[in-house]
Amino acid sequence: MHELSLCCSIYDIVGRALALRPGHSVEAVNLQVGQLRQVVPESLEFCWGMVTQDSPLAGSRLVIDQVPVVLDCLSCGESTTAADVFMLTCGSCGGGTITVRTGEEFMVTSLDVVADDVVAPSERS
Ligand SMILES: [Zn+2]
Structure with a gap:
């Protein structure tokens, strides 16, 4: 399935990014x-739900920004x-x-991450 292989690619990209941010989860x-x-x-x-289940990315959402197809005409320049x-x-x-x-994009533009430890440092004894 097309979408499934795309999700596997996203998973790889996000997984690598998350490896650089220990102690964080992707929202x-x-x-x-x-x-x-x-x-x-x-x-x-x-597919994202299937790929991420039982993984550190379980529960994260995909936020999809669809980019319209814009064509540059070589004849009239429009x-x-x-x-x-x-x-x-x-x-x-x-x-x-x-x-x-535009219209051929497929990229992860950003991640919304949260720190796993929700207790602020000042509140620790
Ligand atoms: Zn034209």
């Missing part, structure tokens, strides 16, 4: 996902948002000579 993983990735957010969240990810043509002149500016 949320913020992602940017371009619409060209054909990712169904609900499936991604479901930048337009693609209405249909299956038909990548310029929204201004209809030309097909385009480059994709």
Whole structure:
């Protein structure tokens, strides 16, 4: 499954980041996902639950920021948002000579982490 392999990649990235922050837990993983990735957010969240269960990341959430497809037209120079990810043509002149500016992203942008020890140092005896 597409989403499952993506979740495994996210898990690796987050796991490595968390290794640098001992004593912290991840509350949320913020992602940017371009619409060209054909990712169904609900499936991604479901797979994340499966991948992280019984792991230190169990209970963390995925926060998915979907990035629209923006095309730069090489014919007329306009930048337009693609209405249909299956038909990548310029929204201004209809030309097909385009480059994709955004929409192919798949990255972990940030993590929301909390310290495992919720007792403030000043409250310790
Ligand atoms: Zn154009």
